[in-house]
Amino acid sequence: MASTLLAPRSGIPLERLMQMAVERGYSAQGEMFSVAAMGKLAQEALGCQAELLCGGLGGPNRDRVLHHLVAGHPLLVPYDEDFNHEPCQKKGHKAHWAVSTGVLLGVQGVPSPGYVEDPELPGLFHPMPGTPCQPPALPDESSAGTVYLLSKQGKSWHYQLWDYNQVQDSNLQLTGFSPSRAADGREYVVPAGGVRAGLCGQALLLTPQDSSH
Numbered sequence: 585m586a587s588t589l590l591a592p593r594s595g596i597p598l599e600r601l602m603q604m605a606v607e608r609g610y611s612a613q614g615e616m617f618s619v620a621a622m623g624k625l626a627q628e629a630l631g632c633q634a635e636l637l638c639g640g641l642g643g644p645n646r647d648r649v650l651h652h653l654v655a656g657h658p659l660l661v662p663y664d665e666d667f668n669h670e671p672c673q674k675k676g677h678k679a680h681w682a683v684s685t686g687v688l689l690g691v692q693g694v695p696s697p698g699y700v701e702d703p704e705l706p707g708l709f710h711p712m713p714g715t716p717c718q719p720p721a722l723p724d725e726s727s728a729g730t731v732y733l734l735s736k737q738g739k740s741w742h743y744q745l746w747d748y749n750q751v752q753d754s755n756l757q758l759t760g761f762s763p764s765r766a767a768d769g770r771e772y773v774v775p776a777g778g779v780r781a782g783l784c785g786q787a788l789l790l791t792p793q794d795s796s797h
Contacts, residue, residue, distance in 0.1 A: 596629055598739070604629055611773050616681065617761075618775045619786035622660060626790055633791045640785040641752040646725055650687055652789050653733070654719045659684040660788040661735075663754040669737040671746055671754035676779045677762040686734035688745060690727070695720045758783040 605611035608628075610621040623634035637645055641661070649659060665680040666672035695709050698717020702708040711717050723730035731748035759780040765772060775782040 601625065601629055609773065612771045615772050617679070617773065617779055618782040619660075619662060619788060620782075621775070622681070623788050626660070626788065630790070631793050633793060635789040635791075637787045637789055638785060640756050641748070641787060642725065646748075646752075647722060649787070649789070650689075650722050650731070651719060652791075653684060653687040657789065657791045659733075660790060661751060661755055662758055662783040662786070663751060664758065665737055669740050669742075670744060671750045673754055673757050676758040676760045676783065677764075679758055679762075679779065679783060681738045682735045682746075682751075683738065684733040684735040684746075684751075685743075688732040688734065689720055690723055690730035691720050755783075755787065756785050758785075 602611065602614045605614070605616060605621075605625055608621075608625065610616060610618065610625060616622050616625075620636060623636050626632055626634045637648070639645055641649055653659060661682055661684065662679055663671045663682055664674040664676065664678040665682075666678070671682075672678065696718045698712055698715045699709040699720075700712050702710060728749065729747060732745040733748055733751055734743055735746050735751070736743045759778075761772075761774060761779050
């Protein structure tokens with residue numbers, strides 16, 4: 585997941601991350617209902633920088649998120665997970681974590697030098713590895729369906745393309761604790777203020793410790 589991008593030679597098993605979360609008091613069953621606590625865990629376990637983003641993925645945060653992904657850095661974002669792992673809106677009752685490691689942008693023209701066209705998909709351009717390139721002009725926020733995040737749910741093996749606005753909307757409505765979890769007799773670590781205070785409208789921008797980004 586994010587660890588393979590930030591520390592590819594020392595990827596940390598998910599089981600070890602969960603163990604650390606329990607030992608630090610961030611979790612009881614592997615759950616993480618605090619973006620701030622997830623940031624602390626990422627910094628300790630991965631040796632990376634973790635910037636807490638508040639106020640949702642829209643507005644001024646949108647360009648920050650997109651430039652972050654274009655630069656090759658991962659985004660960790662809580663959201664409600666649907667049956668097919670894609671974002672949905674269940675008021676936080678299906679809250680899970682996703683990692684986004686790339687972005688697909690719909691642009692008006694051919695990107696500037698530093699990009700190469702995909703040999704199998706005409707009109708799809710990739711940054712050339714090791715070649716400086718100017719980030720493309722970002723689509724306007726009001727342009728629906730022009731920004732997709734390359735993402736996957738924390739325990740899934742498969743990446744999917746998710747519409748940016750759907751991720752944004754799902755992240756913004758994480759307000760309640762699942763009734764089924766509340767009734768299952770198990771203990772969970774929920775921050776003061778509940779799911780709304782711990783997850784709603786928040787995300788993490790992860791960068792390597794030595795990054796100037």
